Amino acid sequence: MRALSLLVTLLLPVALGACGPDEPQFGAAGVILGKPLPKESATGGAGGGVFGADYDANANKPTTTMSAAHAAKGGPAASDTLDCLSCHTAAGSAKDKAFSFGGRVVRGTSPAVDVDVVVVNGAEKLGPVKSDTDGFFWLLGAPVKAGSKTHVRSAAGIESMSTALGAGAAASCDSANCHVPGKQGKITVP
Numbered sequence: 001m002r003a004l005s006l007l008v009t010l011l012l013p014v015a016l017g018a019c020g021p022d023e024p025q026f027g028a029a030g031v032i033l034g035k036p037l038p039k040e041s042a043t044g045g046a047g048g049g050v051f052g053a054d055y056d057a058n059a060n061k062p063t064t065t066m067s068a069a070h071a072a073k074g075g076p077a078a079s080d081t082l083d084c085l086s087c088h089t090a091a092g093s094a095k096d097k098a099f100s101f102g103g104r105v106v107r108g109t110s111p112a113v114d115v116d117v118v119v120v121n122g123a124e125k126l127g128p129v130k131s132d133t134d135g136f137f138w139l140l141g142a143p144v145k146a147g148s149k150t151h152v153r154s155a156a157g158i159e160s161m162s163t164a165l166g167a168g169a170a171a172s173c174d175s176a177n178c179h180v181p182g183k184q185g186k187i188t189v190p
């Protein structure tokens with residue numbers, strides 16, 4: 001009995017290891033929207049899937065950065081735990097600049113620059129917007145509706161949030177229980 005459990009202990013890591021790492025070319029499981037097939041040319045696709053056009057680092061760029069705007073107007077300094085919609089709503093301290101959504105996207109431990117973010121609810125498409133030089137993104141506009149789906153894209157591919165958003169404040173990506181360290185973790189792109 002002891003020998004058997006020892007054998008299982010020894011062989012289990014081998015069996016698990018046999019599964020191997022995820023196939024890196026396709027990103028997270030189920031996320032192949034907008035990607036070329038293995039033998040398809042990258043520019044020959046149907047136009048970027050949910051983003052409506054192929055990735056372009058210069059499209060939809062913001063005219064300012066979150067840090068520059070906040071430095072000029074008294075908003076908080078950059079961090080990974082800024083709850084944008086605690087201020088950028090009709091009732092908040094930044095009510096003249098209410099957002100549909102906002103947050104920060106990273107690659108590894110660095111901010112991810114020039115990432116596309118889009119929120120889709122049926123025929124309604126909010127964005128895409130581009131992340132700024134510190135990885136912050138935002139869209140000025142009305143609150144999102146419950147059931148909206150979120151997608152982010154870098155030159156290397158698309159990541160989609162599997163869970164749909166709730167209405168309004170749920171689109172504050174970096175609020176306390178969402179994309180902050182120790183909770184869901186930051187939004188990341190390849």
Ligand code: HEC
Pocket residue numbers: 064065066069070073074075076082083084085086087088093094095096097102103104136137138174
């Ligand atoms: C503690 C409150 C607060 C938080 C949290 C906050 N902001 Fe702000 N932000 C402000 C204030 C105040 C302004 C100035 C609003 C104005 O000009 O009327 C501002 C302005 C901005 C502007 C300039 C908007 C424009 O069109 O002029 C951007 C961009 C911005 N914030 C991005 C963000 C992002 C992205 C987040 C979340 C990652 C965020 N902010 C979180 C308070 C906040």
